Amino acid sequence: MVLEKKSSARVEAGQRRVLDEATRQRRLTRQLEALEKDNFQDDPLSSLPPPGPTARLPAFSESEEPEKKKRKTRGDHFKQRFRKNFTTLLEEENLSEKPEPNYLSAAAPPSSLPPRHFCCVCGFPSHYTCTTCGGRYCSSKCLITHRETRCLKWTL
Amino acid sequence: LYSQVEFADTSIIITEPYFNFSSIQESMTEILFEEYQFQSALRTNAGSLSAHHFFHTKPSELCCLVVDSGFSFTHIAPYCRSKKLKEGIRRINVGGKLLTNHLKEIISYRQLHVMDETYVINQVKEDVCYVSQHFYRDMDIAQLKGEDNTLLRDYVLPDFSTIKKGFCKPREEMVFSGKYKTSEQILRLANERFAVPEMLFHPSDIGIQEMGIPEAIVDSVQSLPEGFRERLEAELRSLVPAHLPVSVLLPANPVCYSWEGGKLLAHTPDYDEMVVTREDYEENGHLVCEDKFDI
């Protein structure tokens, strides 16, 4: 991976700062990574104490058997193995070398339909592009909000 | 429930994603046989169980194409009878998780910080989101002011004391101009309702450079071996009226469709031939699984 020089991220264009292509791409990648994050959450209701008089839970004795030196079970072995992240596992599979259909070859290719554009503030169809960051906006009202909130404040 | 099951006498059917990594497949088998000591196991794809369910209920059908939209991704998978046509499988990296995360993100930016409220926002998604039949027309409606905006919903968030579960304010109680007098926390949703599921059809709307479901289906069918496409088309032609080029089946209960398929599969006479037993595994290791399971 080539490290981009951070200082080149903002190019002067007249008076206004402009984000270069590499920064725009980094911004998009970061957004998409955030959308991929695991998001499992338990029902908040289930963690609330039950209504009515609080039932007293049995207090488990902690001094019965010191659990410090627990035997290494197979479960630990699995945990070790699963510590690899997705990218590592993907690389280990060496799929680009394989001729038969696989995880990589199954990826849906880019769409051939023309891209659609939506205002990054309100989500309605947009006709204008922010000259500073390349974000889309639909009206001067949304452009003002965009400038005040995300436009340059989202840079890495 | 688990405590009522004796694993050593039980066979398990477990599903994995298409093209699951072999290292994960091996670990899965190890866990099933060594940790849980199952009597036998059948590892398969959820789509294969759906296909089995479909062919079982419609014995005259020869081909089908399963669209399986799950938590992490959406798969298109063609089947010819029990045979999975691997060259036609397509994966779109859009699933329920991404839709919920995106909804969380736009609500947090536009009106209320809900980034830590996955559970609640997932419920909002299930309660208010829908797939638009006329995308740009709905965009126009969603932009209207006042009562003309028939797509607008005010969603009352749960506070987990008096309101246990969120809900949409009934239309007649909605306040279109001004503020509510009640102290409830309300999300106002309009284009979010259909722009979020739209990512399944146009992942490029949010910068994911992949085909949406309809395009990926065409791409899948076009990649299939000589004859399949013609065969599929010919069969579809003979099955549906001429003005309908494709038949799409949405099971009455799509969430359980593949599970039901697994149940059916477990009762077929060949089931014992499909599984790997613990004995088998202990003797031959992963090889026997590689031979038998086609993930």
Ligand SMILES: [Zn+2]
């Ligand atoms: Zn706008």
Ligand SMILES: [Zn+2]
């Ligand atoms: Zn901008």
